[in-house]
Amino acid sequence: MQELTRDRIPLFLTRNVPPSIAPEFKGRGLKVPALEKGIRHVAGMIKTNYAQWESASKKGLFQKTDPRIKILFLVFFIIIVSLKREVESEVLIGMLIFILAWLSRLEIYSFYKRIFVLGFLFGFLVSLPSSFNLVAKGEIIFPLLSFSGPYEFWIYRIPADIGITKEGLYGVAMLTLRVMNSVSLVFLVLHTTSFADIMKTLKIMKIPDALLITASLSYKYFFLFARTVEDMHLAKKSRQIRESRPAEARRWVAGRIAMIFGKTQKRSEEIFRAMLSRGFSNAVQIYGFKKLRGWDLGIGLALCSAGVLLLWI
């Protein structure tokens, strides 16, 4: 091999900028296209996972409880949330979840921040149109528009007075509370139980192994994926000087998706071979699952009683 010496270095590389040249401050920043912002947010999910792992390691009420009890509690209470038809009951369930989250030492603000966002998007906004008397009849409590008379249009009927009805608002409140309660129940269990324990519990509950293996590998891959995305974002940032045009950003994202797809395929094959080489036989083996303690039975009984009480009132 021919030795690489200074005289074989391209001339432009030897032309260094004089240190005296100062930066020209322009007072304006770069605009980041929405697509790239999205990629940055994917990378932020590693942090979310870390926060979840940390909260599952705390010494709170639910963290000390056996995952089997928590999974049964989740299923039982999701059914209760769906069965109840009164706003008061949903509020009571919400209060119970709040107390459990507080006793489990979860960070209440970050816990409820996402619950409120999801409740607003998938509960309030989805059901909002039903609060108008255009969708369902009812007693108008907030009149909005008045016409000279009702209009008939194909199969639709537009009433003379349009407004928000009492029954509609009640329905919106019910759906929003149901969504928030269901999401907070899931988050309560996820934030207080490690992923490995959830998998073990599902195995005990006879969930098919194929599903568990898929879920387990997908979960792990998801974080590898998020890390790769974060690195790719940093690599681009390190060479980016001017704004990317939307078309450039789209090309970059498309190229990166292709790269990730290729890497994923290669990795999945390697993982499967690694599993085979360690004796994988299409079955999930679990270990170290302890018997239920008095504490778990006590918590289970208390939660069951609370559930029955909520069903009864």
Place this chain on the structure above:
Amino acid sequence: MISLEKVNYNYFDTIPALSNVSLEVAQGERFAVIGANGTGKTTILQMMNGLIHPSSGKIFFRGYEISKQTLKDRGFLRFFRERVGFVFQDSDVQLFCPTVLDDLLYGPLQLDLNEGEALDRASEIMTMLKIEHLRDRPTYMLSGGEKKKVAIGSVLTMNPEVLLLDEPTNGLDPKTQCFLVELMLALNEAGKTLVIATHDLSLVDELQATVGVVSEEHRIEKIGTAAQILKDEELLLRVNLIHEHIHRHGNVAHRHIHSHYLFHRHEG
């Protein structure tokens, strides 16, 4: 040229990654940040490139502070990015254009160089790195060594003053490793400042770099010349860059301090 002053950094705002790190890299210097896995070498380099920012402490390039705020100014961003280049450990994440040539042209075109000049630079870099035959090849069809050369080339076409190289020889065959060492020395001779993160003591010896040793507590343990650091067995043992090792020669067992390069010395 680049200085870190009492820099602290925590992952996810809790796990410490760097603790009270202060160091200075002079113009034209070869500087190696060495330490065991997970000590924070990559974090130091990413901070020097303004990709992540310290939880506390300050970083300066030519006397200008590198912070989230200063890099928001497009004038300063250009000043900084065209002078400081970063070669990532994983070349796959760095090569994001459809072909080798596109990747080499990305930087010069960002700098608003005209197409002719950008193509000239790309062509000269390909000749120097002996990758002309890969010009139109998609980067996912390259070997590890070829990818590394293209990744270095993609940064060199921007002609930065400072090259930050994260584990540049990791996972490469001996011939490519040797080529990269020669390349780094030649670039340094041409006036480039080199900052390398590595745990490869032989690379530190070959480059005869100034060395900053990072401990497993994420602190700078010592800064010195390659000769001073490589002589300090007690320090290298403490930071887990060398270890005690038992092996046999025929029927005789030996215990000695072991590194894959420097410290294979028998005591009895």
